[in-house]
Amino acid sequence: MTTTPPTAPVTGRPATGPGSGAPDRIAAAGTALARAIQRVTASALGPYQSAVIRIGFAATYLFFLVRELPHRHELYGPDSPWHWDLARQLTAGNEAFSVLLWSDSVLWFEVVYALTILSAAGLLLGWRTRTMSVLFMVGVLSVQNRSVFMGDGGDNVIHLMAIYLVFTRCAQVWSLDARRAARDAERDALGLPSRRDAVGPVLWAVLGPVLLGATLMDGLGGTWWLPVLLWILWLSAAAWWAANRFAPGGQPRALLDVLANLAHNATLLVIMVEVCLIYATAGWYKIQGSRWQDGTALYYPLKLDYFAPWPALSDVLASSGLMVMVLTYATVIVQVAFPFTLFNRRLKNVLLVIMIGEHAGIALLLGLPFFSMAMIAADAVFLPTVFLVWLGGRATLGRERLLGWLPGRSRSPEAGGPQEVPTARPAPEERGGTGEAPPHGTGGGHTLVG
Numbered sequence: 001m002t003t004t005p006p007t008a009p010v011t012g013r014p015a016t017g018p019g020s021g022a023p024d025r026i027a028a029a030g031t032a033l034a035r036a037i038q039r040v041t042a043s044a045l046g047p048y049q050s051a052v053i054r055i056g057f058a059a060t061y062l063f064f065l066v067r068e069l070p071h072r073h074e075l076y077g078p079d080s081p082w083h084w085d086l087a088r089q090l091t092a093g094n095e096a097f098s099v100l101l102w103s104d105s106v107l108w109f110e111v112v113y114a115l116t117i118l119s120a121a122g123l124l125l126g127w128r129t130r131t132m133s134v135l136f137m138v139g140v141l142s143v144q145n146r147s148v149f150m151g152d153g154g155d156n157v158i159h160l161m162a163i164y165l166v167f168t169r170c171a172q173v174w175s176l177d178a179r180r181a182a183r184d185a186e187r188d189a190l191g192l193p194s195r196r197d198a199v200g201p202v203l204w205a206v207l208g209p210v211l212l213g214a215t216l217m218d219g220l221g222g223t224w225w226l227p228v229l230l231w232i233l234w235l236s237a238a239a240w241w242a243a244n245r246f247a248p249g250g251q252p253r254a255l256l257d258v259l260a261n262l263a264h265n266a267t268l269l270v271i272m273v274e275v276c277l278i279y280a281t282a283g284w285y286k287i288q289g290s291r292w293q294d295g296t297a298l299y300y301p302l303k304l305d306y307f308a309p310w311p312a313l314s315d316v317l318a319s320s321g322l323m324v325m326v327l328t329y330a331t332v333i334v335q336v337a338f339p340f341t342l343f344n345r346r347l348k349n350v351l352l353v354i355m356i357g358e359h360a361g362i363a364l365l366l367g368l369p370f371f372s373m374a375m376i377a378a379d380a381v382f383l384p385t386v387f388l389v390w391l392g393g394r395a396t397l398g399r400e401r402l403l404g405w406l407p408g409r410s411r412s413p414e415a416g417g418p419q420e421v422p423t424a425r426p427a428p429e430e431r432g433g434t435g436e437a438p439p440h441g442t443g444g445g446h447t448l449v450g
Helices: 021-042 047-067 069-075 084-094 106-125 129-146 153-167 176-189 199-216 225-246 251-287 311-318 321-341 345-365 369-382 385-405
Strands: none
Touching: 021 251, 047 069, 047 106, 047 129, 047 153, 047 251, 047 369, 047 385, 069 106, 084 129, 106 129, 129 153, 129 199, 129 225, 153 251, 153 369, 199 225, 225 251, 251 321, 251 369, 311 321, 311 345, 321 345, 345 369
């Protein structure tokens, strides 16, 4: 007779023998890596931050173009000191792109200027965001490259961000695209047929021949990346339309979503690095200047008439040596320290408030509103989501109160005013707790036709 040796009781505790910790650490690291990959590929991060960047830069350039409307011919048009022939010679050497150099006619300039304004307004509202982001990029590059000596630091930031916005899914919230996607989702939940979209395919069909003509005429500049980018965007729009139309829940649509999320998240990271580089280089260059070292650098621009829209206010500030020294040193400290504070949420938020206040002061004291707006929009990539959600809620509440005071609308049903018919709208908590459109699988304004 054989007997079976007794076995140790099975417990839920891991083995504690030699070398047992290494497999556990490897498993934990693998789990963490899998979660990170899942997070990066399954969702477009920072929907509110990217929306603020979209709104901020579109509004900045829209206001700039509208303000310069009376002087557009002297700045970028046929009456510019930087003549059309000179611009052609320069772009032939640096391979820059500008549709304004396709023709020197006044009519063509007016059409391009008007389309740039309309694309900025469309991007601001989040209407057909992918189309508007591409047209906005083309308009910004065209206008700025037409007269390269008219810009400043803010224009350089807008130049870069106009390119970056093309890669982002920046219409997930606070956009007309998100509202349209939410309504389509409600119709699907109620079992109603989806509305046919005619505007998107028409835009795609119109822009295709334009892109083909520009490519054949060698009108897309001397770089290789711009034609490749525009053709990829145009072809991918057709792929999105086909996936949404014939396989909305299939693998092709899932693959496109993953690629779009990867592009968005990578671009958001590039924007963050870009902002850190701007502040780091600006701060370290200031440290090398003798006027910044002795704390008097702020005094000199306050005494220049060109940077004094409010001379009395500039004189009051410049008359205080202590205030000038404090603001001069604070500017350098904040710019140099900001990239090192990103891993401390509270300290980062404090420096963000200081930097936004600094740019507001530059707009007021030095008369550089568009530079300040561009930098504040870039800083928004680091704003906390909780604050942006709260800000959106306050804006929505203010809009509802304003509409309630308009003639023809009643603030209460008892007053005899029009009443809304209740519809089967999903509760905010069913839509992610934000009251916005679901960011994935609903279009979100990330295609030319969606």
